[in-house]
Amino acid sequence: MTNIVHARSLQKSYGQFKALDGVDLDIPAGSICGLIGPNGAGKTTTLKALIGLCDVEGELTVAGRDPRVARHKLMEEVCFIADVGILPKWLRVSQVLDYVEGVHRKFDRAKAIKLLSTTEIPSNKRIKELSKGMVTQLHLALVMSIEVQLLVLDELTLGLDIIYRKEFYDRLLNDFVDGNRTIIISTHQVEEIETLLSHLVFIKRGAIVLDASMAELAEIYTEVLVTPDKRAQADALGPIHVRELLGKKSYTYEAVPKAELKVLGELHTPTVADLFVAKMKDAKHG
Amino acid sequence: MDKFSLLQYQALIRREILEHRNLFILAPAFLALILFMAMVWIANQLDPDDLGSMISYLAMLFNGLSPLEMAPIFMLGGIPFIIVLFSCAIVYLLVTLYQDRKDLSVLFWQSMPVSNLKTVLTKIVTVGAIAPFFYMAVLFGFYLVTVIWLSILGVSHDIEIAGIGYMFMAVVGESPAVIYLSHCCHSMAVAICWLVVVVFCICQTHTSYVGRRGFYHDRVSGGFPVRHAISGQLGGESCEP
Numbered sequence: 001m002t003n004i005v006h007a008r009s010l011q012k013s014y015g016q017f018k019a020l021d022g023v024d025l026d027i028p029a030g031s032i033c034g035l036i037g038p039n040g041a042g043k044t045t046t047l048k049a050l051i052g053l054c055d056v057e058g059e060l061t062v063a064g065r066d067p068r069v070a071r072h073k074l075m076e077e078v079c080f081i082a083d084v085g086i087l088p089k090w091l092r093v094s095q096v097l098d099y100v101e102g103v104h105r106k107f108d109r110a111k112a113i114k115l116l117s118t119t120e121i122p123s124n125k126r127i128k129e130l131s132k133g134m135v136t137q138l139h140l141a142l143v144m145s146i147e148v149q150l151l152v153l154d155e156l157t158l159g160l161d162i163i164y165r166k167e168f169y170d171r172l173l174n175d176f177v178d179g180n181r182t183i184i185i186s187t188h189q190v191e192e193i194e195t196l197l198s199h200l201v202f203i204k205r206g207a208i209v210l211d212a213s214m215a216e217l218a219e220i221y222t223e224v225l226v227t228p229d230k231r232a233q234a235d236a237l238g239p240i241h242v243r244e245l246l247g248k249k250s251y252t253y254e255a256v257p258k259a260e261l262k263v264l265g266e267l268h269t270p271t272v273a274d275l276f277v278a279k280m281k282d283a284k285h286g
Numbered sequence: 287m288d289k290f291s292l293l294q295y296q297a298l299i300r301r302e303i304l305e306h307r308n309l310f311i312l313a314p315a316f317l318a319l320i321l322f323m324a325m326v327w328i329a330n331q332l333d334p335d336d337l338g339s340m341i342s343y344l345a346m347l348f349n350g351l352s353p354l355e356m357a358p359i360f361m362l363g364g365i366p367f368i369i370v371l372f373s374c375a376i377v378y379l380l381v382t383l384y385q386d387r388k389d390l391s392v393l394f395w396q397s398m399p400v401s402n403l404k405t406v407l408t409k410i411v412t413v414g415a416i417a418p419f420f421y422m423a424v425l426f427g428f429y430l431v432t433v434i435w436l437s438i439l440g441v442s443h444d445i446e447i448a449g450i451g452y453m454f455m456a457v458v459g460e461s462p463a464v465i466y467l468s469h470c471c472h473s474m475a476v477a478i479c480w481l482v483v484v485v486f487c488i489c490q491t492h493t494s495y496v497g498r499r500g501f502y503h504d505r506v507s508g509g510f511p512v513r514h515a516i517s518g519q520l521g522g523e524s525c526e527p
Contacts, residue, residue: 053396072401080397088305088391095304102297103398105290 004029004150004182005050010058012045012206019045020056021206029149030179031213032196035186036276037203043186044082046203047154050184051080063149076106078150079143085135089128093121093138100142112145115175133164140168144175151176153185169196194272202279209279222253223270224261234264241278252278294400298408299416306382309374310417314424317370322431329439338443341436345445348453356453357464364425364465368472371421375413375476382409406481414477418469425465430458 005027012020019042027033037043048054052067052074060066063077087096093116100107116123119137127135136156143151160168173196176183185193200217202210212220225248226234237260239251252270253261261267270278303310329337348356386392395405433454 051397053393070401071396072399072404075397075399078397080393082390082393086390086393086397088386088394089389090305091301099297099301100398102300103294103400105399 002029003027004063005184006059006061007049008059010046010049010056010060012042012049012054012056018206020049023058023203023206023208025201025208025211027182027184027199027201028213029182031199032177032183033185033199033201034190034193034197034272035184035201035203036188036190036272037186038188038280041203042206043188043203044154045206047080047152047184047186051075051078051152053080076104077148078152079146079148080152080154081136081139081143081156082154085127085132087127087135087139090126092124092126093130094123096127096138096142097123100146104146106147107142108145108147112141115141115144133160136160136164136168140171144171149181151181151183153183155186155188165192169193172196190273190276191271197272200272202276204280210275217275218269220255221270221275222256222258222261222267223274224251224253224264224267225249226251226264230264237261237264241274241281243274243277250274294404295408295411298400298404299412302382302408302412303416305385306378309378310412310420311424313370313374314367314421317366318424318428321366322428322435325432326435334443337439338445341440341443342445344436344453345440357461360429360461360464361468363429364468367421367425367465368469371417371469372472372476375417375473378413378417379409379476379480410477410481413480414474415470418466418473421469422462422466425469426462429461 003026005025007023007025010020010023010025012018023042023046025046035043035046045054045056049056049060050062050067052071055068060068062074065074065077067074091099097109097112100112101109116138119134119141121130121134121138127138130138156168169192172183185196187193197214199213200210201208224234225245227248231249234249234251237251237253237256240254241252243250251264252274258267332340386395437451437454
């Protein structure tokens with residue numbers, strides 16, 4: 001599979017602060033990729049770099065183009081929705097449609113209107129009169145109606161209630177995903193998107209600490225519930241993370257053969273949330 | 287450049303007008319309203335005989351003047367409009383890039399396939415050619431209403447209004463072009479100053495960063511730090527096939 005995003009040693013500083021410190025990233029086309037990291041880890045900066053909204057140093061190719069050279073060309077293939085309502089507040093809903101229709105050759109207005117008709121968004125209202133959930137729905141309807149290869153969502157569901165969030169992800173899966181199109185979702189709420197993802201990237205302090213497909217993940221990482229008598233043996237195998245669990249201890253291993261771990265207890269694949277905690281701690285110690 | 291690329295300007299310009307209709311449409315309309323009300327008020331204050339002689343003097347003045355000779359008179363009447371257009375053009379150019387960054391809508395505008403060069407050109411065209419058009423339309427309407435009002439006054443004062451007839455012809459025949467061009471000169475001058483002085487600070491739009499160094503700095507440089515002054519975009523633009 002080809003990679004829609006290819007990045008090598010991306011660097012970005014805001015004054016003294018290094019937002020990106022050597023980011024290497026390969027995201028295969030057609031995947032649903034979660035970019036997960038704690039606050040301030042560089043998620044938004046990475047995403048902005050991908051779509052040419054922020055100048056970075058390093059090697060970067062998105063959908064076959066360098067975003068820093070011709071952002072407007074890239075934007076015919078990429079859509080972006082940010083965490084904060086970025087639709088201009090003074091525009092009316094119908095005027096937004098007019099604008100996108102006027103500037104984006106891949107925009108299908110009929111589809112947008114059809115998508116909007118399933119919501120309660122009135123077309124004559126101004127954006128500032130809509131609720132936050134409605135603005136997100138509107139923006140989503142817009143990008144769903146554009147035939148793009150890559151959709152970039154930055155902390156999108158922040159501030160939406162659970163009903164909107166559920167509906168949002170359902171719609172995303174049903175309307176956008178078709179095997180060819182790629183979605184990159186950044187978030188720090190891991191549990192919510194775990195089931196959607198096919199590819200996982202962890203970022204911490206401006207560096208990538210994990211970049212793997214979900215299938216690879218199950219092979220590399222193993223979680224074992226270890227009874228107290230086998231702890232010494234478990235420690236010897238070099239767990240990346242240990243947590244207390246109702247008298248037992250749960251050990252997470254990276255790249256240790258499953259055959260060796262079998263003797264310790266029952267094996268299973270760690271959840272993304274557990275792995276996230278493990279990796280973040282791991283990076284702190286390392 | 288293909289057809290769609292040119293058609294994009296239509297949507298871009300429409301956006302500018304919608305966003306700044308206060309400056310482009312309401313401001314001249316308000317000015318015209320004030321001027322007309324002032325004229326009516328003055329006419330009411332005057333002695334009817336004085337008013338009558340003033341109108342007949344105006345009619346005499348215009349009687350037999352060729353449209354070309356009337357042009358300076360129309361341009362004179364356009365001075366308040368040119369002053370307002372000039373001020374609005376400056377205000378528009380100072381806020382137009384800054385506003386987008388302040389409310390973060392720049393992320394939306396930039397997520398559309400529109401190059402930065404095109405955005406900047408749109409702003410120049412809007413202020414240099416489209417805004418003068420609206421001012422011209424309003425001023426033309428203002429002249430038309432004024433001439434009609436004068437002829438009504440003339441008739442009611444039993445004055446020979448042939449000169450006003452000439453005036454009417456001149457307004458309809460010549461004034462739109464004259465007014466438009468005289469307005470364009472001024473707003474285009476502002477736009478070109480803007481382009482020359484600040485576009486090199488402004489074009490660097492690879493960031494949503496909003497400078498907060500002070501009122502004037504933020505607006506003049508579009509909210510960008512000056513060290514980003516050299517534009518990667520203008521260079522990138524020329525790389526295109």
